[in-house]
Amino acid sequence: MQFDQILQYVLSGLSTGAIYALIGIGFSIIYNATGIINFAQGEFVMLGGLLTLTCLDLLKLPIWAAIPCAVAVSTLAGLLFERLAIRPLRQPTPINLVIITIGGSILIRGLAMLIWGKDTHAIPSFSGDDPIAIGGATMLPQHLWIFAITVVIIVINKFYFYHTISGKAMRACAYNRRAAGLVGIDVRRMVLFSFMISSAMGAVAGIIVAPLTMTAYDVGVMLGLKGFCAAIIGGMSSGMATVVGGLLLGVLESLGAGLISSGYKDAIAFIILLLILFIRPQGLFGKADSERV
Amino acid sequence: MKRELLKFLAFSVFVLLLPLLFEGGYLMNVLVFVGINTMLAIALNLLLGYAGQISLGHAGFFGLGAYLSGVLTATYGWNPWQAMPVAAIVVGCMAYLIGFPVLKLKGHYLAMATLGLGIIIYIVFNETIDLTGGPSGLSGIPNLEAGGVVFDSDVKNYYLIWGITLAVILFAINLANSRVGRALRAVHDSEVAAQVVGVNARLLKVQIFALSAVISSLAGSLYAHTMTFISPASFGFNFSVELLTMVVIGGLGSVYGSFLGAALLTLLPEFLRAAQDYDIIIYGGLLVVMVMFMPGGLVRGVPDLFRRIFKSRGGAGHA
Amino acid sequence: MLEVSGITQIFGGVTALEDVSFRVNRGDITGVIGPNGAGKTTLFNIITGIYTQTSGKVVFEDKDISGLPPEKLARLAMVRTFQNIELFGGMTVHENVMVGMHTKSSSGLLSCALKMPWSISEERRIRNDSMKWLEFTGITDLAEVEAANLPFGKGRLLEIARALAVEPRIILMDEPAAGLNSQETLGLAQLIKRIRDLGITIVLVEHDMELVMDICDRIVVLNLGRKLAEGTPREIQENPEVIAAYLGDDD
Incomplete structure (x- = not known):
């Protein structure tokens, strides 16, 4: 009985963790390409969910068409965000970047409130709601979708960074922006790409989680922060470390909420965040690096 | 220095006479909040504008002051004048201790850590229902009282809050133009050079973080005693961002800028009643526009703008 | 006055300084020279507490100051300037x-x-x-x-x-003449001498050989992280190893 319950918590923790991982990788990609922590990252998660809703309800698209459509529009939003807010910044000091991405995130959230209102919206599951029994625990088909899509995204991500010219150029920027520029890589374009990729990933995360948790104009804040937490645990890596960070966070949160107190569920993530920043700012798996302290 | 003093005197007279314009109308109540927000903006500005260290968790310190004062007076029957300093000392010590690990972090990481801290505090307000009343709030907090006068009307509160706000302003101006203030600005401009000439940057940053928390806590206590009711919603992440907006709009490193920012952001929603739900769009837009086009804030940006307009006119006249 | 002994600094497997030792006499102007990448600035950063060395010791006025942060050194009357000016x-x-x-x-x-x-x-x-x-x-x-x-x-x-x-009783200057025109460099040389006349000991890293030979009492030469030579300007100018290192650097 007790074991079944824990299994249940772990399973649902893993599925939220997968979402955190996707958002966290988005954070890392931008951070690695630009040195910016994009406080607006969560808003793209929100946009993904709500745009899917519009595609389904208003445009009457089938779900398989609505999703790519929503991702495309979110990516466009990411592009516009970089072009209109980040690039024109005259004094890109860390504090100004923090302020402008916060400002941008509030603006996006506000616009979303104008468009979709303050209500919470539901999105239908991708394939029914019949629970699947696993051991003594149950899962929804949507959980499987989350796992499957997360794996696919991570594989695509890996392929992009290691086997395409543009992905390799992006890694070069992450390693040394100046040197990358010197060997002829268009760094500004890579920065733009990084914003587009991470807004697309955020949007996907927002879409696949929406059927489980519902969505609203303000879901981006918390999801974004949790994603950041995953990325910090993973040492701002855009690979497996952040995925593990996300899964770990999801499971800990779910266990904490189930076994200790559900009210403090959100606090768990932030306590982990603070502990990691204080004790191991290079992430749980990283080697020492003095950049962050 | 003399000019600073004259400026302060002129400002004090302005504050003193302002109520005569409104004859105790509804706006008086708003002006009380302008005072509280001015204190908070100055507190954050000392940290962000002078020492160059960002905080996205100041609403938490504000809330701690309010709740400590509120709980001590409403639940345990303390005298507000005792509760306020006790709250401030407790919050100051907390900030001092947490400041050492937090301020080791820089830039984006500092922003995230302080944000996390603010959210944890906010969650505690919501969850410790026995103590704080949880999301539904804490009521029955007594008004302040001095020499038989109970500060229970907007006009009385106006003079009480603004008296303290003026003291905070003077305090901040003195600090800015002193040995410690210069050391703070030095840390902001070049931490390594400041250390080389003997400034203990780490300790100084922690001290100013604690001082900033103490001022915020004081503002929180005053808020609790003027409102007599508090709830967690006033102390969330959004309010931290609002404070940041005030400081940035007014001008980093300018005490009167903080007043301008606080006044603008407190009064704006009152004038935009129709757009009340959409005030977050206005905050967001203001932040983006200010950082992009007026990174020095209103206190520097507006005179600059005038100068540019006059210059271009002068140039045209010449041709 | 200042004694550096056996300083070794390793950055992630790369040895930037290896067993560097020398002594600075009170009231002297001591120059630290060497080709690019010799480790001069690293040495300065270690002495002034910006980096902590892998091994070795820095003694200032009979006090072991290894690993002390810059703000403590300022209180012990040691101060420095930076190559890229930090104002x-x-x-x-x-x-x-x-x-x-x-x-x-x-x-x-x-x-x-x-x-x-x-x-x-x-x-x-x-x-x-x-x-x-x-x-x-x-x-x-x-x-x-x-x-x-x-x-x-x-x-x-x-x-x-x-x-x-x-x-300060000692001041370390990292390339004070970098970026100055010849007129300003002359003025700087005068200023440095006047600082010495105040009784302040001076250590400087410098590329401008004319300036170094003109004002320094003693010179320490670094090459590839090791001390190559030490002596008066005249001794250094005549040292064959130093000449070889500088000529070798050019090709």
Whole structure:
């Protein structure tokens, strides 16, 4: 009985963790390409969910068409965000970047409130709601979708960074922006790409989680922060470390909420965040690096 | 220095006479909040504008002051004048201790850590229902009282809050133009050079973080005693961002800028009643526009703008 | 006065300095020279507490200062300047030098903010005494200019004035002549000699050989992280190993 319950918590923790991982990788990609922590990252998660809703309800698209459509529009939003807010910044000091991405995130959230209102919206599951029994625990088909899509995204991500010219150029920027520029890589374009990729990933995360948790104009804040937490645990890596960070966070949160107190569920993530920043700012798996302290 | 003093005197007279314009109308109540927000903006500005260290968790310190004062007076029957300093000392010590690990972090990481801290505090307000009343709030907090006068009307509160706000302003101006203030600005401009000439940057940053928390806590206590009711919603992440907006709009490193920012952001929603739900769009837009086009804030940006307009006119006249 | 012994610094597997030892005599101007990448700035960063060495020891006035942070060294009367000039850009020239007097004053946060009588008189003293260093370096007329707006050469003088305000017994200058024109370099040489005449010991890293040979009493030559030679300017100029290292550097 007790074991079944824990299994249940772990399973649902893993599925939220997968979402955190996707958002966290988005954070890392931008951070690695630009040195910016994009406080607006969560808003793209929100946009993904709500745009899917519009595609389904208003445009009457089938779900398989609505999703790519929503991702495309979110990516466009990411592009516009970089072009209109980040690039024109005259004094890109860390504090100004923090302020402008916060400002941008509030603006996006506000616009979303104008468009979709303050209500919470539901999105239908991708394939029914019949629970699947696993051991003594149950899962929804949507959980499987989350796992499957997360794996696919991570594989695509890996392929992009290691086997395409543009992905390799992006890694070069992450390693040394100046040197990358010197060997002829268009760094500004890579920065733009990084914003587009991470807004697309955020949007996907927002879409696949929406059927489980519902969505609203303000879901981006918390999801974004949790994603950041995953990325910090993973040492701002855009690979497996952040995925593990996300899964770990999801499971800990779910266990904490189930076994200790559900009210403090959100606090768990932030306590982990603070502990990691204080004790191991290079992430749980990283080697020492003095950049962050 | 003399000019600073004259400026302060002129400002004090302005504050003193302002109520005569409104004859105790509804706006008086708003002006009380302008005072509280001015204190908070100055507190954050000392940290962000002078020492160059960002905080996205100041609403938490504000809330701690309010709740400590509120709980001590409403639940345990303390005298507000005792509760306020006790709250401030407790919050100051907390900030001092947490400041050492937090301020080791820089830039984006500092922003995230302080944000996390603010959210944890906010969650505690919501969850410790026995103590704080949880999301539904804490009521029955007594008004302040001095020499038989109970500060229970907007006009009385106006003079009480603004008296303290003026003291905070003077305090901040003195600090800015002193040995410690210069050391703070030095840390902001070049931490390594400041250390080389003997400034203990780490300790100084922690001290100013604690001082900033103490001022915020004081503002929180005053808020609790003027409102007599508090709830967690006033102390969330959004309010931290609002404070940041005030400081940035007014001008980093300018005490009167903080007043301008606080006044603008407190009064704006009152004038935009129709757009009340959409005030977050206005905050967001203001932040983006200010950082992009007026990174020095209103206190520097507006005179600059005038100068540019006059210059271009002068140039045209010449041709 | 200052004794560096057996300093080794390894950065992630790369040895930047290997077993470097030398001694600086009180009242001397000591030059540290060497080709690019010799480890001169790394050595300075270790002595002045910016880096902590992998092994070895720095002794200043009979006190082991290895690993002490820069702010502690300032209190022990050691100060440095930077190759790329580190000024407090948002503050006036005068204020920059006033910060230099930080260790010579003590008012705390609260007494400053509450304007206690002693902090008022201390403030007056800081304001007046700091002018002395502006005069000494000849930038009094720029006192109210914001430091960020200074031309490079004046910025260099301000950095030195600010360092002098610490009232050091030793001052380490990292390439003080870098970026100066020949006129300014001449002035700098005079200034450095005048600083020595105040009884302050000077160590400088420099590429301008003419300047080094002109003003230094002793010279330490580094090459590829090791000490190559040490001696008077004349000895160094005649040292075949030094000549080889410099010629080798050119091809």
